[in-house]
Amino acid sequence: MKLAGRCLPCVPDHEEGGLKDENIIVFMYDDIAHSPENPRPGVIINHPKGGDVYAGVPKDYTGREVTVHNFFAVLLGNKTAVSGGSGKVVDSGPNDHIFVFYSDHGGPGVLGMPTYPYLYGDDLVDVLKKKHAAGTYKSLVFYLEACESGSIFEGMLPNDINVYATTASNAEESSWGTYCPGEFPEPPPEYDTCLGDLYSVAWMEDSDVHNLRTESLKQQYKLVKDRTSIHDTFNFGSHVMQYGSLDLSAQHLFTYIGSNPANDNATFVEDNSLPLFSKAVNQRDADLVYFWQKYRKLAEGAREKNDARKELLEVMAHRSHVDNSVELIGNLIFGSENGPNVLKAIRVAGKPLVDDWSCLKSTVRAFESQCGSLAQYGMKHMRSFANICNAGIRPDAFSKVAAQACTSVPANPWSSIHKGFSA
Structure with a gap:
């Protein structure tokens, strides 16, 4: 089964991958597609030349339903504890494989939620231990995009509960945004914001081109680690990490996220032909990029420019x-x-x-x-x-x-x- 965090629209096409909607649970605040700030109403893109990744995505928990309480209840398969939403939970058994992709802002020991309270590392690891004790999965893979995301698992995730986790950064550094204004490639000119995250874009774009029936979690980890660190130069970028039951990394990605049949004859490329990023934006400053771009583009003297200036100054204050x-x-x-x-x-x-x-x-x-x-x-x-x-x-x-x-x-x-x- 697959459980996704609030940014599932960024995930490779689930229908092409052979994943059924009943085996996917989506938490998504859903404030992007129809926002008045979105230059393409009803559409979300995560690549400068990419198509819509919003249409057709099942949405189980949105808006105020996206809470730590619901996330844990769903992961544990506790239908009676869920509040609102579709009511769908990870009703898994001892032979099931589970994939979780969680993407949000973060800090040492904490993950953001669009609603308070935030998610703390000890609580997440406790839930994973409970899930294992209940015997309701065979293996669980957790991909985590957030600043200081390594701190969620560092020194806490056991290596004997069949959970394998990779994180966008180590325990003490920011993660990075990409496809931002001023980069190459940069977003279409009508966009004032970054389109994706360095780590997430790396694993998704790798999944788009490779045969996931033969590519292992370990192979993808190495490629993502290399691309996110800019060939280990760290001119920008972060240290992609792995935690938990590392032996699971030998398994094929297909077990967790399916595979596009069009890639069945694709040959794995060790050095990955995907392009490196020209530069990136520290994730903590991604909102400043948006507010500044919005302010910069507006005409002098316009009421909207004064509003944008006030917004930028409030953020800085x-x-x-x-x-x-x-x-x-x-x-x-x-x-x-x-x-x-x-x-x-x-x-x-x-x-x-x-x-x-x-x-x-x-x-x-x-x-x-x-x-x-x-x-x-x-x-x-x-x-x-x-x-x-x-x-x-x-x-x-x-x-x-x-x-x-x-x-x-x-x-x-x-x-x-x-x-x-x-x-």
């Missing part, structure tokens, strides 16, 4: 507020000399981000209560909050310091404290 607030809190707790070092400290490879995940979530709630929403940009500071917990600072003590640091919260929507908490 939110970023500055979050960065400054976290830095000040660190200085107040650890002193101005030690604060920056404590907040930025990175644990040795193979060790989880934080010892006490409950402390991390409570600390995040305390910050948002006093300083406003982290939003997707602020997720980058999760490591700072984790390090504060690892240093023995309890959430109640943290809250008092946060109240000192954040005497006011910007009024713009990015800093709102009225949308709930991300933890």
